[in-house]
Amino acid sequence: MELHTGHHLIAQLFGMNVNMDTLYMTWLTAAIVIVVTIAATRSRSLVPSGIQNVVEIIVESLLAQFKETLGPKWGQVVSVLLTMFLFILVGNELGLLPSPHILTSPTNDLNTTLGLALVSSFMVHFVALRNQGVKKHFKHYFEPFIPFVVINLMEEFTKPLTLAFRLFGNILAGEILMEVLYLLVPVGVPIVWLIFSLVIGLIQAFIFTILTTSYLADSLKED
């Protein structure tokens, strides 16, 4: 017996192997996020209603977290963090929609989650260099004292790896289990797991974003 989840439609692009299904789902996810957020800004009334209200609730509660963690310079990274949350959230939930092996989560592909984790690492270094300068940024690898450079450097790899694998594992496992449950007990049980997965999708998006926020907080620190 062969499961569909986790198998990709591979194509050649610029001389590289590319998972086309992941890319399609990524673009679909991006399109949904763009449409929803822009729809939310169309009326822009001071008294929000409908979709504007929904998006503003999400954005405002995230902003509260960002401001508290990042301090006054939160504006530098807010776009990346909000996009991260919205993209991962929509992507996670997209794979849960019932479809005959068409819709999957873009986040069930390690390439996507690792790509996002690399974005997180890239932003951490980019923002740190911009705010603290080269010397100060590299100095902190030797703190609190020089031998710590080993641990600090290792952390630079473990941070994105854990981010990537946590998200990837949760979503892939969720979808595999969903498929297995459909095969084993088609009635009732998959619904329970579906509800559970919806919450997992939200939690994972939140965890990814908040961890990235806390990594970025070090980069935005004044001293």
Next chain:
Amino acid sequence: MIDINGTLLIQFLNFFVLVAILAKFAYKPILKTLEDRRNKIASDLNNAQAARDAAEKMKADYQEQIKNAHAEAQVIIDKAVKQADKEAQTQLASVRAQITREKEVAQAEIINEREAAIREMRNEVVTLSMAVAEKLLKKNMDTDMNAKLIADCIEKIDAQKAAGR
């Protein structure tokens, strides 16, 4: 199932494209709306506070004015009562003085008239005595006669007295 390939690079770039699009078309207006709302609420709250302060100040002013008005009214009433009291006293005193004066005048008049009456009576007595003496001298008198004359004289005086009254 787990193979890293070109998708990784494309996803990395994809994400930044998405960030760029959203930042321009979605986050900027959303953040602006949130900021506008925050500012509006803050300014509304400030205005409300200012209005309440003004109202409280006005209330305090009015209370102060009412208090002053009460005090002034009390002063005016006190003054009026005092004035009325004083005038009543003055009038009473003047009336008393007038009464006293009139009484004195009346007493003086009574005394004068009594003296005048006494004086007149004395004159009458003298005139009568003279008349009696004249009669005595003219008539040849005996003792009985004398007694009768004197009795007549006294009778006359009494009669005069009764008439003069």
